[in-house]
Amino acid sequence: MADGSLVPAVKTTCPYCGVGCGVSGVVAQARSLAVSGDVAHPANEGRLCSKGSTLGATVGLEGRLLSPMIGEREVGWSEAAGLVARRFSQTIARYGPDSVAFYVSGQLLTEDYYVANKLMKGFIGSGNIDTNSRLCMASAVAAHKQAFGADLAPGCYEDLDLADLVVFSGHNAAWTHPVLFRRMEAQRARGQKHVAIDPRRTDTAEVADLHLALAPQMDVRLWNGLLADLIGRGAIDRSFIAEHVNGFASVEAELAQADQSPAAVAADCGLDLADLQTFFQMFADTPKTVSLFSMGANQSAQGVAKGLAILNAHLATGRIGKPGACPFSITGQPNAMGGRETGGMANTLAGHMDFAPDDVARVARFWGAPKTSPKPGLKAVDMFEAVHDGRIKAIWVMATNPAVSMPDAGRVREALAKCPFVVVSDCMADTDTMAFAHVKLPALAWGEKDGTVTNSERRISRQRALFPAPGQAKADWRIIAEVADAMGFGDAFSWARPASVFREWTRLTAFENLSRTLNLSGLVGLSQADYDELAPVQWPVGADRLGTPRLFTDGRFQTPDGRANMMPVASKGPATACDPAFPLSLNTGRIRDQWHTMTRTGLAADLWRHAPEPFVEIHPEDAAAVGVTEGVLTRVQTVRGEAVAIARLTDRQRRGGIFMPIHWTKAYAPSGRSNTLIAPSVDATSGQPEFKHTPAWVRAYRETWKGFLIDRRGFAQPEGADLIWRRIPQTACTLHEFAGRGDEDEREALRRWIGEPLGELLSYGDPATGARREAWISGDRLERVLFVATGGALPPREWLVDLFEQNVPPAARATLLFGRPPGPVIDRGPTVCACLKVGTRTIDDAVRGGAASVEAIGATTGAGTNCGSCRPEIARRIAALNMLKETQDAA
Template sequence: MPNCNTTCPYCGVGCGVTAQLAGGQVSGVLGDGDHPANAGRLCVKGTALAETLGDEGRLLHPVLAGHRVSWQAAIAALGSKLQEARERHGPDAIAFYLSGQLLTEDYYVANKLMKGFLGSGNVDTNSRLCMSSAVAAHKRAFGEDVVPCTYADVEDCDLLVMVGSNAAWTHPVVYQRIEAAKQANPGKRIVVIDPRRTASCDLADLHLQLLPGTDAFLFAGLLRHLANNGALDRAFIDAHTSGLDAALDAAGNLDAAGVAQVTGLDAQEVATFYDWFTATERTVSMFSQGVKQSATGTDKCNAVINCHLATGRIGRPGMGPFSITGQPNAMGGREVGGLSNQLAAHMDYDPADVDRVARFWGATDMAAGPGLKAVDLFQAAADGHIKFLWIMATNPAVSLPDSALVRRALARCEFVVVSDCTAQTDTAAFADLLLPAAPWGEKDGTVTNSERVISRQRQLVPALGEARPDWLIVTQVARALGLGEHFDYRGPEAIFREHAALSAFENNGSRAFDIGALAQLDDAQYAALAPVRWPLPASGPAIEPFCDGRFFTADGRARIVAVQPQAPAPGEGMTINTGRFRDQWHTMTRTGRVPRLSQHRDFFSISLNPSDAAQLGLAEGDLVEVGNAQGVVRGLATLDPGIARGQSFVPIHWSGQFTAAGGASNLIPAITDPYSGQPQSKFAHASIAPCAVASWGLLFSREPLVMELAYWSRIAVSGGYLTLLADTAAPATVYAQLARELGADCERAGYEDSVGGDWREVGRRGDTLHYALFLNRSRDALPERGWMTGLGSETPAAGEWHQLLAGFSAERESAGKLVCSCWEVGETQIARAIEAGADSVETLGAALRCGTQCGSCIPELRQLLDQAREDCAA
């Protein structure tokens, strides 16, 4: 089989991927040079996609009440329980919770089944957590959820304002395009607005390190500044908008000094930003989760959009407000009505739209109104109102705020179905029925990225075990319910054609989302479909949104929304910021399996400003506890001067499969935006304190072990897992617990020093090392982590076991903390190259190849070069 073009399943950039196939397997991936999103570029997660395939940890068969069953039995049980809940308690007692990991065709049939034939709007998605405030803002401003920008605009603008976006880590390929554009246009300015100094600040001409949650004040002040300085486009405003006067009244008399006081910024920095925005017509404001994931996220998004509408900087190349999404198909889910307050094809629940969709579907029981949004949905389950819950391709026990409430909801719900490719997740532990769903590489369909480009995801290899695509599972359930004539799909091609036809049905230009030109694709054309951006009407020209000044409101005018900025509610303790790491994705069910993706940031940690850490008596690597009324997390202290005093940073990726008490959502209360229902996931307040530790340990094991300790965190390494552990008990007590899990059938060798608190033991099966455990009262006495990661490939002779017990290898030298994941280059190697004369990113790349593939490590390489120069100067 020749190489195959498909689409990456990670972030909303939607990069094209060329899969290299050999022997019926994916042997590697490259960037698709012809895809408009990435033109051959890939980030480190994308380049590692082939390493995420395989049967490790996979759910391969249906499991009902803990027992393997046939698909026939699983579908029958699901249909019976769904129908029973609906008949006994009404349609609103059932709910689906979907995911931006689904393909558009999966999304479409799930929404059609629930909203058209089960009579409930209770279909929501984890996209509610990442982009629903942008959706609400778009609808308030434009009349429809339309993203008016493309990645080319980000390149072509003269001023790029990155609001709540660490694109260097979260959307790396877009960031690479930004970097290349800045090199080509040295006059291009970049402003980063973020409470933390992140890797994205590497390119910034100005970093506005404002207080969390105060973005609306900054942009309301900008709107007032534009008005006061004659920078409004009065012709555009008069012809194409309404609401300016009310928006200016809401902004009040905020000036740079007033904004600085509220945001914690320097007034001169605010004035500089305002002057740059005022003077630069070709401006793009790229906003992401930092503003959306807020109790006032919709207002923040509208505050950004207002400044573009008031200056007419929209609908033209190199300018506009650009919401960049977090998931590969967040936009595709929006197109088919994946949010509970939407119908398919960008239609809403007004009577005309309900009637239109019902007629198109031939619906037998059409939902007449919106269903429950994500947080409310799980609250309803916790209260006993939701009796049947079907979760597809997501892990809400980790990703939703107030994890304790979500777990109560899952425990109380009478029947929980989880469709997933992974057998063990925090959510799957609550499932009454587990259904094996086909993941990336094993299914066919489409996704839509952040710039409205529809791309194909193609099946590369046969599905493992009995895994099936989600669209097929939903269709088979519909047939079991007697709805076969309405769900008579032979494949995703037929679903896509219906989706495209609905987008054009009675549209006549009233909705921007129109892909009617694709409604007649035959199966071969669908199979060969190249990336294409909507709108794509069946007749007439495909006009880019808003280039003609027409919006999708009743009067065709955009709304400049009156935003009254609100400061976040005060709280006790430190402000906890949450966010992503460069090499991980969501709850790590896929990326956590790849050893090289766990080396850049290995064990679960909590970042603090060095001054705060000193005040708390914390050093790098100490165990720290963060807690509030919601819950507690424990992690290793990491000192980061890029974090402002009084704040800390907790990454979102860690679940119960990778650490104890590490879920960031344990700290986040379920506070939501009143317009979008998006929860305030970016920040909370909590106390921080050191944890007393009597034992530290490092464990290499072939399988993950069950442990009940104050702290443990594991990563995948070659041949197994490496776990760092810490506890309040003495090493002897910790060893007694672990000994039960280490493998009774191993040949063991070890020694103990109970006085010195030093325990070491290795176990082997035949010639293979099965585990190696090192415990000590002091973490500094443990072996070097880099050496431990290589133990999975060790096959020591009988006389060499003493070297393992001593915790060293004469032939192995650590590369240091990993910086470049693509080529596995560490800090030690980089430091030596710098000592040998490498003085730039380019010369480091020539010597070590770091920074030459995905480019994600370039900001860190620059930091190491700068630090070396400072050390030399000192």
């Protein structure tokens, strides 16, 4: 502060993954924000990952939507809300309530979710509200409901500390939940063992005690085989089963339908028999076992069966409701759990109630909404198909980007383009989905929101505002309430502040509640001051407000007879088999330092350093068979579409499989979008799409020219040609990589894209080859650099990018067009540690200098000492260099 006084820190919650880390933010002038981990928050105890650590770089107003828009016209809130209300009301009057839909997001706060659900299901009278959590958590929800009677995650993070064995089933925790992974990593010193079940040798698998590189969609076969082995060993808890579990005999009968011998299971799963037997022995011998399952298990056409197979193993052994022992579904988004609680999914009502007549009547009484929908609505994939075929004629998308994130994303874009009325409320002005909006509504972003979220261990935490609302942006719950008011429902949506919404929500959880575990009765009637100061607490919450860390400790479940249900499940293999035309299995997922469609993380330059471009991982033998080499542009094709990405050859990828990240959008790399390739196959029960197995093939792209453009300003997208391009934000500029096939339209598009020169021009060109090198300098500042080549390598970009952060020295001008500095080249190599900007060369030098452990590398370079998500990669580099040294010494 100008007078030297201290600025108080604001305690809030991170907006990224389901860990729900506490964040401490200190605001300075001009929306500057310093963030650190909240040491008092029990979810993270002060740790933050690379994404959370860079939150301060994402709170500027660049690219924000700050006014309501109708078409391209700025309007006031009254006009915008009035139009949305009128069009929705007219559509409902003409075609019925099921002709409209909401598609919402785990980025919403619980208060937002509750209000959206109340409007659609209670007052519009349709079940057509679904959430992007359908894409990540729906199968776990369905498995929980079948086994436990409700969507109840039994474990808590303390179980990860107490477990002696942790099984990661389709969960690359080192990248997706690094704060939890560090927590478990610390327990390995006392002997905690890790098993990773994943077709890829991820960073989690790399450092595990055992990696089972499972064949595609063989999870059920593996877990059924484990259960059969446990039964054969006498390693199940027959007393627990007799007292607390139904269905064991049916599961035994199902297991008898197939050869469950370890040899048969290993053959079907594509595993080494000795490795499989080691896993079976470890599980049998370790009462304190936690099985973490996430996207790799859920995102499947048999995701519910996978979840049930995991739950069966824990129920049969009594490893549930006990310290250090539970099946644990880890959520992907910050408030996926809050959405599940409030009925954000199309097949549930708020408060963990379903569409049974008694539940519908109860919710209708509480809301005073006699038109409450009596039936479920359309799940996400079916919802957008209904938009495409015209059954849904008005849709409101809130805080998510389905034009990128949905499977068969090209068809989703077609659906939005055809829809008569599309409303999008978001904080950003230019997302792939926003391009289809007839009405754009400016919502608050993280740092401006005020409300609650629920993390993976059922812990409710506060998100608190650090900044005032910018422009005309409003909270999502308030936007929905204003539209509801304009539709004539104002009396039921007349809250003054988020605390009022929260109080109503807690009252609903307690209303006529004789048996539902989700009960927030201890939080009913919170004063505004109590809400403001609400400490993190796990539901259910009783009168003492202490919360409940662990469920089912008494062996009682939320079923009519209080017993859990073991459900027989059969292994079915992939929903779509590969064939000679598409011989590879495409698996998609997240990378370490980006989040979803990069709406927020794309603003933080440091988060681009580890994986700056879309890529496809492929085993070297598969690559050699089709002429693909390391680093070349590569076409990936399925029956749904084609993408182009950089090839990364690695034996960490199982033969026959390839992997692509999900994050890239039209704004960053339109040719690198992976979800246009994914077929909309879904689990029949949960409606969750299959993202982990799509038949595909790869070929080299074989560009005839390529180049890069570095500019101090951001650039609009090049139009008018099939130019392959990628935009990579840097600290003081933007790097664009591009390539083409030699079409003159491509070159003309490049000329239009670049526009007029800026300042003094330095140039070199070779008309015979088409090579071109140009640099624009204004005073001592470098404004733009362009390199185009038709053959050979382009120079490294790092030095040129660094020049944008400083004045250009005279000596550098003479070598600008060579693309290298006048003195020695300092090559830091690809970034390993995003937090502290430590590259591979620095780490390799430290290893050669005698640093023989991850801890020693941290002491020498700082790498791995902040969030720790890079620690497996550091360990891998140490091992590789040591092996190289041993080979050289032996020679």
